[in-house]
Amino acid sequence: MSAAPVWGPVSERAGGQVRLRSQLGAIEVTFNRPEKHNAFTTAMYAELERICELAAITPALRVVVFRGAGGRAFAAGNDISSFTDVSSGADGVAYESRIRGVLDGIAGMPQLTIAAVEGHCVGGGLAVANxxxxxxxxxxxxxxxxxxxxxxxxxxxxxxxxxxxxxxxPLTREMLLASRMVDARRAASVGAVMEVVAPERLEAEVWGVAAGVMHAAPLTIRTTKEQLRDGRAHYDAEADDTRLERAYGSDDFKEGVVAFLAKRQPAFRGEVPERHYKSPYAAE
Incomplete structure (x- = not known):
């Protein structure tokens, strides 16, 4: 990492259960209930929905990092008190539908998303990390x-x-059918985790990856994410051609070719109309 991130003020959301901080092109979302191992509440899910909605309309945003406060947990599932209102099977379906919408929103972000995981990453926490x-x-x-x-x-x-x-x-079956936990070493061995680092190095590692992404071509990231999300089963040639046309027809592609031939680093801007960006996530 070339330089430490320059952060704006911390913004408290969902009654302080979610904290946001932003820098040029990136935000960090911290689940802030360390006394409850950062278990998710209804208010926290609502805030995640809002973050996803803002990310979709903020092209200057390049990276979103999720992490848990306290060092003991990323998030240990959902707050069990939220299930007291589930009194029928239909209530359960409605609950899962709401959670599925939040997770689809995170997976559908055009930005690169990174989960910085310490301690327990269980249930809803694992669903967010995945x-x-x-x-x-x-x-x-x-x-x-x-x-x-x-x-x-x-x-x-x-x-x-x-x-x-x-x-x-196999590991998914082990986690769900045998109720067994998977440690960081095994997760890394199957590629579920890209790196396992000492706690004191986590911040630098995460933002080292983020810094590289913030200099990458946003349309390339977005196109690749869409292709991976659709997968082979939902491949559509016409839709893919539209994505490719968007990338090849962009100013960034022209800039990439010129910069490569000139042996300099490209200055990718994506769909941002102006070079500078003020985060809409700043403290209100």
């Missing part, structure tokens, strides 16, 4: 969906299938 593009963890990280031994509920299929895409089918 919705991110990359995961960087410390040796204390533990991943799992032990719901068969705890609540006795079930996850919506997209959450299960996304976990299989990230961790692979």
């Amino acid at each position: 919705a991110c593009d990359l995961r960087i963890a410390t040796p204390t990280a533990r991943f799992g969906f032990p719901i068969a031994r705890t609540l006795g509920n079930a996850l919506s299929a997209p959450i299960v299938l996304r976990c299989a895409e990230v961790f692979g089918d």
Whole structure:
């Protein structure tokens, strides 16, 4: 990493349960309930929805990082008190539908998303981490969906299938069917985690990756994410041609060719109309 990030003021959201800080081209979202291992509340999910909505209309934003406060957990699932209103199967379906919408919003962000994982990353926390593009963890990280031994509920299929895409089918079965936790070493061995670093190096590692992405071509990132999200099963040649036309027809592609031939670093701007950017996530 060439230089430390220059952060704006911290913004408290969802009654302080979510903290945001921003720098030029990036935001960091911190789940802030360390006394509850950062378990998600309804208010926290609502804030995640808002962040996804803003990200979709903020082309100057390049990177979104998610992390948990306190060092003991990324997020240890959902706050169990939120299930007291679930009194029927239909209520459960409605609940899962809401969560699925939030996770789809994170997975659908055009920006690169990184989960910085320390400690427990369980249930809803793992679902959020799996919705991110990359995961960087410390040796204390533990991943799992032990719901068969705890609540006795079930996850919506997209959450299960996304976990299989990230961790692979065997480890997903182990986590869900045997209720076993997966440590950082095993997660890294199957590529679910891109790097395992000491806690004191987590910040530098995450923002080192982010710094590189903030100099990359946003349309290339966006196109690749869309292709990966659709997968082979939903490949559509016409839709893909539209994406390719967007990338090849961009000013960034012209800049990339010129810069490469001139042996200099390209200055990619994506779809940002102005070079400078003021974050809409700043403290209100």
